[in-house]
Amino acid sequence: MPDDIARPQHTSPFTRSLLAPNAGPMTLDGTNSYLIGAPDSRSIVVVDPGPLDEGHLAALAATRHVELVLITHRHPDHTAASVRFAELTGAPVRAFDPAFCVNGDPLIDGELLEAAGTRIRVVHTPGHTDDSVCLHLPGDGPTGSVLTGDTVLGRGTSIIDGTLADYLASLEALRALGPATVLPAHGPVLPDLTAICHAYLAHRHERLDQVRAALATLGSDATVDQITDVVYAQTDAAVRFAAEASVRAQLAYLRGAD
Ligand SMILES: [Zn+2]
Numbered sequence: 001m002p003d004d005i006a007r008p009q010h011t012s013p014f015t016r017s018l019l020a021p022n023a024g025p026m027t028l029d030g031t032n033s034y035l036i037g038a039p040d041s042r043s044i045v046v047v048d049p050g051p052l053d054e055g056h057l058a059a060l061a062a063t064r065h066v067e068l069v070l071i072t073h074r075h076p077d078h079t080a081a082s083v084r085f086a087e088l089t090g091a092p093v094r095a096f097d098p099a100f101c102v103n104g105d106p107l108i109d110g111e112l113l114e115a116a117g118t119r120i121r122v123v124h125t126p127g128h129t130d131d132s133v134c135l136h137l138p139g140d141g142p143t144g145s146v147l148t149g150d151t152v153l154g155r156g157t158s159i160i161d162g163t164l165a166d167y168l169a170s171l172e173a174l175r176a177l178g179p180a181t182v183l184p185a186h187g188p189v190l191p192d193l194t195a196i197c198h199a200y201l202a203h204r205h206e207r208l209d210q211v212r213a214a215l216a217t218l219g220s221d222a223t224v225d226q227i228t229d230v231v232y233a234q235t236d237a238a239v240r241f242a243a244e245a246s247v248r249a250q251l252a253y254l255r256g257a258d
Contacts (some may be wrong), residue, residue: 006059008035011189012181014118014140018059020050022077025238028155029079030184033060034147035135038117044114045103047135047147048078049085049103049187057081061088063091068115071095072149072185073132075161086168096124097131107133125174127152127167128158136177145181146174146193154187155204159242164178164253168204207231211250 008016011034020031023222031051037044049057060066067091071079082093092104109124111199121136128150135147150158151170160167175197179235182190190196214230224247228235232243 006056008059008063009105011183012036012137012140012145014137015145015183016063017183017189018056020021020056020077021053022051022055024234026159026242027077030155030182030186032185032187034114034183035063036118036120036135036147036155037058037064038173041117043116043117045070045113045120046085046089046091048149049081051077052080052084057085057088060085063112066091067245068104069093069102070113070135071100072151073097074133075127075129075150078185081192094195095131096122096133098165106205109133123173123177125149125170127151127160127164127170130162130166131163132170134174136180141181141213143178143180144212146177147183147184148193149185152182152184152193152196152200154182154184154185154189154190157200160246160249162249163202164249165256167249168201171201171204177203208250211247215254224251227251 008018011017016035017032023030032051034047035044045064047061047070059236069091074097075189082102083179086093086102093102094104094107096107098106107122111122113120123134125132125134132151138144138170175194180193182193210231214227224244227245228244235243
């Protein structure tokens, strides 16, 4: 491979990642595209080819034969390159939402994929989006690993573009997978899925308490804008819309739970 093509970094015994050049307020350093394959496998599975960047796609395709492409969820920083990457590699692209599949079938919750010398269990984890999935590799090192997409990030917290009730249930389901290595779509690798899910759940319940307190002060007809001003007072203007989306999801959750 020529010297000017980026090389994937080892992230676990069965995975490597390659950072796409799309850093921003919502993508942290950029999208981590993952390559899954047993060390002796001649082929790989690529997860989230990412934004449409020819250099990034060429670097992913230049490693080993790509037999399958998987998508963690529908957001464009994960899916914009899907059609182009399918063209480049001839590999089918599979996602939970049929609209994001290319020459492949939709993923099913609980489905076991055998590819590139590994076993990959599909876990449907709605909440960040309705179509989010995590990919569990039980044989990847002593604790296994989980590619978490945007459901669990390497730092900070995920936004809720689905429902909070779904998201909390997904975090509980992930926590039950044990202390697996966390391979997030943004940010660094983390050592312990159970610990991070525990922290995420605590954070969400703390935010819910803050929204409850804001409602008690402002009145139960307080607007999303007013609550965001109180609960997310420290939030940068660039991600204000994400904070508002979180407040909207929390209000829907609290009103649904009445
Ligand atoms: Zn996303």
